[in-house]
Amino acid sequence: MKVHGLSELKQLQKQLLAQRQARASQEAARLAAERERLARKNLFANAVGPVKPLRSSGHKHLRPQPALPLPLQRERDEQAVMQEALSDEFDAETLLHTDEHLSFRRPGMGVDVVRRLRAGTWSIQRQIDLHGLRREDAREALGQFIREAHKAGLRCVRVVHGKGLGSPGRMPVLKGRVHSWLIQKNEVMAFVQARPVDGGAGALVVLLRPGRPRV
Template sequence: MAANKPGLADLKALRRQQAEADAPKPRTRKVSPKKRGTQPGPSEPAAVAATSGAVQHFAQADVGLSTEDRTLFRRAVKMVQPIKDAKRASLPPVPRATADLLRQRREVAMGKDSPALSAISDHYAPAKLDDGSFIQAGHGPDLIKDLKRGKWPIEASLDLHGSTLDEARERLEQFLQSCLAHGIKCVRIVHGKGYGSKDGAPVLKETVRRWLSQMQAVKAYTECAEHDGGSGAVQALLRLK
């Protein structure tokens, strides 16, 4: 008996089977719990049981959340450790100066501690020591020696080159008041040697020194060393509160 020949239906079935065999199968990727960082999603009771003391610390933070969001939140804070109470009090920063010192500085800045330069004579000739130095009454000559040897470093400097007398007066007054207000004790004032003046006389040099010698805030001054300006500058020691 002759074998049955495959028909059209058999051919269609064979093609369908071949197509199913050739179709790409979906690949499933297994991620281990260690790589994922968290365990597979537990149910709500399991999540609550797994919470640590840190999670309980945030117990009030999940009020009003859905069950799913609450579960995710508790998983996120599971490893969080609450800050331990160090029993430390947070105090405001301590001011650098006392209220009394600040008041004294304000008074100095307002000119209450020394006369304004506008009230000082340009022609006053004080009794002075040798080498272009001056010292207020009540202080010994050792003060000048200490000033010359650099016991007090120069903390601020003012250059009056090119200034007229009126400009120099205003700039010097503002400079000294600012130094007193900020607690600066030793300053340098560059007045020049007078080579650029019309008559060749050191007008600004002599006048600035006269001003300084009349101010109670200036305890002493002396000519600077050559590397700091020589005879064209003085370093002054200010009287601080």
């Protein structure tokens, strides 16, 4: 590069000096960034000091087996059964209607429901016979029967409890228990003493709440 005059030489010197200063600043910034990177990288090592790797113990670390899925539906069903436990101490006498024949209906239900039930408007779809069962067995069987009938979408069922003529003192013990148990079941809307052709005083015709039949 040919320089003409002293002024041009001084201008060239200034440009070269500025370039050297710029390169020096860039290098200084690069070195500072590298030092910061290394400092961050070695932050943990600098904090804990020198360490030695542990010797292998030869043991294998097995992954824990995943927990088995909980039978939630079964637990809910069992809990529902416990909540629906039928009591023998429940007094059903004041809730029964004893006109010409014994009957029961939930509060708010008209007399026509009992009349239609007694007349056979709803056909009997299923029945259970509690003859010969002990009190505990009869209570459990009746509770399960009503629960399953309601789940199946049935509306009218028959419960045969017998007339109690074979009981000690010829007193119908199971008959009174069945009345009490049925009243405690939320699925039961009403019941009446069966017609003679359907069992008479030894059976009840029960109307259930509308349920959702299983698919």
